[in-house]
Amino acid sequence: MMEMMLTLFIISTLLMITAHAIPEKHENSTDQEVKNIAFFFQVAQTNALNKKEAHLVEFDRVNHRITIKNGFGQALEVYSLNTCRILQGGLPGFLYKSNGDTNAFGTIRFDCMGEQVSFIFQIQKGRFRIER
Structure with missing residues (x-):
């Protein structure tokens, strides 16, 4: 009985060690983040069309967030980036x-x-293309 308990303990310890050593697949998370960003832009455009009012898309390069604001400057949606970071330069924001x-x-x-x-x-x- 003790031998069986010791064997199970050793096997479970080895499994715990190897499970943490398995590398994460970052390609999938990067692809998903890019899709989420594209979807967020489409949400801003759709909201502008549905509500018949302009919507501002702003890029927060410090906190790495994208914000959709209405014509009164109120934030409607905020997307915080997970695996991507907004680089300096380029558009500071735009209006749908x-x-x-x-x-x-x-x-x-x-x-x-x-x-x-x-x-x-x-x-x-409001078209955009993605280059990688």
């Missing part, structure tokens, strides 16, 4: 007009666990 168009064009760059990801915005119809 009531018709879904943006008021600015340019690029916002993110560092997602060492991978550079750029969201490039066009003025017409």
Whole structure:
């Protein structure tokens, strides 16, 4: 009985050690973060279209957050980045007009666990593309 208990103890200890040593798969979390950012921009555009009012998208480079504000400056949605960081330079923010168009064009760059990801915005119809 003691031998069996000792064997189970050793096996469970080895399993606990190896389970913590398994590396995390960061590619999947980076891909998910990029999808979440793109979805957040689409939410801002959809809200502007549905409410027929402009919505401002601001980038907080210190706290690594993206905020959607209404025309009165009230924050409607806030997305805190998990695996990506907003890089300096690029767009400080932009406006989705009531018709879904943006008021600015340019690029916002993110560092997602060492991978550079750029969201490039066009003025017409609020379109953007993602470059990796």
